[in-house]
Amino acid sequence: MPSPQPSALAALPYAPPPDRGPEIAYLDASLLLVNKPAGLLAVPGRGDGKDDCLLRRVQxxxxxxxxxxxxxxxxxxxxLxxxxxxxxxxxxGDFAARRVHKRYLAxxxxxPPADRGTIDLALAADWLQRPRQKVDQLAGKRSLTRYQLLGHDPASNRSRLALFPETGRTHQLRVHLQALGHPIIGDRLYGDATAADxxxxxxxxxxxxxxxxxxxxCIDSPAPF
Structure with missing residues (x-):
């Protein structure tokens, strides 16, 4: 069996956005919610030059x-x-018991074939193309995503979706939408990276x-796109 190879994406240099201070959406004595910008790690990454992350900026x-x-x-x-x-x-514990309800916009x-639907496809790591994940109905973990069509632009042939993950697998939304035949715009791993910045x-x-x-x-954060 060939040795696992990192993807081209994994080899790209880490270039986090400028630190202008965390954008705090909610704060009290028990918890806070922060808007993470695209391109910023949530926690320190592996390797040199990946210490800058949302957690350290917030702390x-x-x-x-x-x-x-x-x-x-x-x-x-x-x-959160x-x-x-x-x-x-x-x-x-609330996350593990699925008592925290998450909504994404994509x-x-x-x-999509219907205005509402459910994607029920098991996912597993794609070790030969890490960090990619893949649909694997035999060895994968059950993964469930609900979606709702918010609008469709015939000129660009793009749709805005609300996504409701019932499970929290790595890259779940990205792989599920690709498997549905409607990859998320700008996805370097599972779609066309040139379609958006x-x-x-x-x-x-x-x-x-x-x-x-x-x-x-209930805390909302309007999408910047």
Whole structure:
């Protein structure tokens, strides 16, 4: 069996956006939500020159901030951070129990076959083309994404979709949309990188019960595209 080879994308130099301070969408004594720009790692990466990341930028302002989940390097949008280990433990439990509801906005090629639908395809790592993932109905982990058509532009033959991941696999939305035949615009791994100057995928809403107050919390972040 041939040795795994890193993709061309993995070899690209890391060029994070300028640090103008984190864009905080919500902050209290227990948690905060921050808008991650596209092109910025959520946590320090492997190798030299990859220390700059959202977590370190936030901790320069909120010292006790701890990450609860992640977004892909090229995905922008809302990230939830806990303040302190106990709150991190509670929020991580909410994610694991699927009590945190995530919505993404994406621009994709073409128009999906239905205005609403569900993509139920198991995913696994593509070790020969890492960091890519692939559909693998036999050995993969079950992965579920719901989508809703928000609009279609016949001139460009592109559609805006709201995406609701029911599971949180690596690259899930990107692989699922590619498998559906409608890759996300600007996707260097699973689509046409020349179609946009960034991946047109943005985490635009998080809904959950506040672990300290017990009140529903819904935070929105309009997509920058």
């Amino acid at each position: 320069a302002i909120v010292a006790d901030a701890l990450l609860v989940h992640r977004l892909d390097l090229h995905t922008s949008g809302l990230l 951070l806990a303040r302190g280990r106990e709150m991190q433990r509670r929020l991580a 621009v994709v090629a073409g128009r 960034r991946l047109l995928l943005h985490a635009d809403q998080l809904r959950f019960i506040h672990p300290a107050s017990g009140r529903p919390l």
